[in-house]
Amino acid sequence: MDAHLIDSAVFGHQWSTPESRRLLAEPARIGRWVEVLAALAGAQAEVGLIPESAAAAIAGLRDRTWDGAAIEAIAAGTRRTSHSTLGMIDVLKGALPAEAAEWVYYGATVQDVTDTAQVLEIRAVGRLLWRDLRRIEAALLELARLHRDTPMVGRTHGQPGSPITFGFKAATWADEIGRCLDRLAQGRDRWLVGQLAGAVGVLGFFGSAALPMQQAYVGRLGLAQPPISWLSTRDRLAEFAQVVASTVTALARVANETYALARAEIGELREPVADGTVGSITMPHKRNPEVSEQVVTLARLVRSQSAVLTETMVGEHERDGRTWKTEWVLVPELAHYALAATAMSVRLVEGLEVDTDRMLANLTAGGSASSERLLSVVSVRLGKHRAQAALQEAYRVARSRGIAVVDALDLTEEEAAELDRVHVGAAGEMVDRVLARAAERRDALGEDWA
Structure with a gap:
């Protein structure tokens, strides 16, 4: 079994x-x-x-x-x-x-075969990661475009803050995934390098034919020829693992935010649920964020494996089996978890359910959505620090007495009007910039990784 x-x-x-x-x-x-x-x-x-x-x-x-x-x-x-x-x-x-x-x-030698085969493995894994990440990025960019002007609560320290748009939030996700794609593209030529080193790295077995043979060998595999053997130099595999770890962690940020915003008391996002899914066998009403949970779990495992693979950069002399035998275990495991995370993230972001009505209701319910903009307007009259102190006291009084903040503070008519407005700052323009830059990058990088 x-x-x-x-x-x-x-x-x-x-x-x-x-x-x-x-x-x-x-x-x-x-x-x-x-x-x-x-x-x-x-x-x-x-x-x-x-x-x-x-x-x-x-x-x-x-x-x-x-x-x-x-x-x-x-x-x-x-x-x-x-x-x-x-x-x-x-x-x-x-x-x-x-x-x-x-x-x-x-x-x-063993390492000539297994190191080169592991590079071929990385190339195959990288192609799949690239494919899935491109698809994830496209879905996030579409969410950013669709919800460029959809207002919602921006939260800091877990508490409601000033307004943002959901498009702004989705654009931060897309922009981060774009940087993950950049890192994969930038690392490709460093990682896809063959190994043919012989016993201690100098190819002494082959005499004067060594380097021409090495060049022909890696060329037949579609890999680059290393300037020097890398028997005990393991930074390439460690860097690949680090990039994969940061990539899956970026996906975990999306999943973690979905997990939090899917809470019933917030209810702004819901992950897609396939027919037949059971949230709980004892609480039939539940709709658990199973995919979001799993992506976060997988990211934790990938980060831990990346850390151990970084340890393989320290070995002894010209060959040390403690380095590459560790890689034999961890590179495949890391790849399984990373590819599972990207596959789940594709389903998550392509089927994400966005409740715009709930976003607006949560934004207006707290009565503090306009506080940042109000501070800006009142600062013109009182100065920033005096205005901040006055508004903080007014909100304290309003909460303690159960009254509206406008009744706890002497505002001009123009200032009071800000309480009925939703200001999202430069959110829309930032979304536009992310969309434009992503379009350029996607055209430049292309569909295929290697």
């Missing part, structure tokens, strides 16, 4: 996606290893290190199906030898003609 929630038939949909499970499953992982070895053999044949016929036979391994029997044979060999890839090497040798078997995995 599946021991991890990611693979659980009951709960797996909350911690992973069908795409993430296919991408990160054992057959796909072995497939990436074989892809790396096929590229290596092709590059070695290209520079004259191995026969062309051997490279062609090794390339043919990519067409094999890595089913349960093959995986179990690899696993048995790994357990028998206590070596990370020797079980796979033996299975691959057995699948090749004798004249090609000696050339598979020629001169390579």
